[in-house]
Amino acid sequence: MSEDFKNDTEKYYFEEDHYQAPEERNGIHVTDAQQAVRILLQWAGDDPDREGLKDTPDRVVRSYTEFFKGYTVNPAAILNKTFSDVENYKDMVVLRDIRMESYCEHHLVPFIGIAHVGYIPNKRVVGISKLARVVEAYSKRLQIQEALTQQICLCIMTTLEPLGSGVVIEAEHQCMSTRGVHKPGVKMVTSSMMGNFEELEIQRKFLSRISR
Numbered sequence: 001m002s003e004d005f006k007n008d009t010e011k012y013y014f015e016e017d018h019y020q021a022p023e024e025r026n027g028i029h030v031t032d033a034q035q036a037v038r039i040l041l042q043w044a045g046d047d048p049d050r051e052g053l054k055d056t057p058d059r060v061v062r063s064y065t066e067f068f069k070g071y072t073v074n075p076a077a078i079l080n081k082t083f084s085d086v087e088n089y090k091d092m093v094v095l096r097d098i099r100m101e102s103y104c105e106h107h108l109v110p111f112i113g114i115a116h117v118g119y120i121p122n123k124r125v126v127g128i129s130k131l132a133r134v135v136e137a138y139s140k141r142l143q144i145q146e147a148l149t150q151q152i153c154l155c156i157m158t159t160l161e162p163l164g165s166g167v168v169i170e171a172e173h174q175c176m177s178t179r180g181v182h183k184p185g186v187k188m189v190t191s192s193m194m195g196n197f198e199e200l201e202i203q204r205k206f207l208s209r210i211s212r
């Protein structure tokens, strides 16, 4: 990973209150992105030049910079710094109730909920905030919940090489509550279990630790 990439990652994490859209992102100039928002405003039936909407294209593009900051982060790199001086710790590590905000790739609206992440270390453990950052790196992209759940689990498996890992996500999808079937309060629950988390006994232990 290049030094630039790392710095970018840090930048997106720490300047949370004032995201600046880069001049160009993935070959698209910022003014073209703003123009696309302007067209949508007009298409919706409003006047993009009226006072209240004047700065909206700029605000939307900056919001999108934040919503989709996960594309600028390499999740595996987050887990690279591990502690190996806890070789005797062989039990399950669980981080539960991690707030998660992601964006439905079908409708571009948020799905919001919580993620629970567990693993059983095999010599290496990682700082707990790092697990939350991996959740964030994958969720701040266009996603479907099933893929998001698996990606987090797979990333932990391949970088930490634990005995096993499990991820459970419970989320409410705004594409179901504010449009389509209009069913608020419905939660989708997905899970991914890899390594020894495929064993029923271990799954039971994990699920009991994340249940209220």
Ligand SMILES: [Zn+2]
Binding pocket: 104, 105, 106, 107, 108, 173, 175, 176
């Ligand atoms: Zn959707």
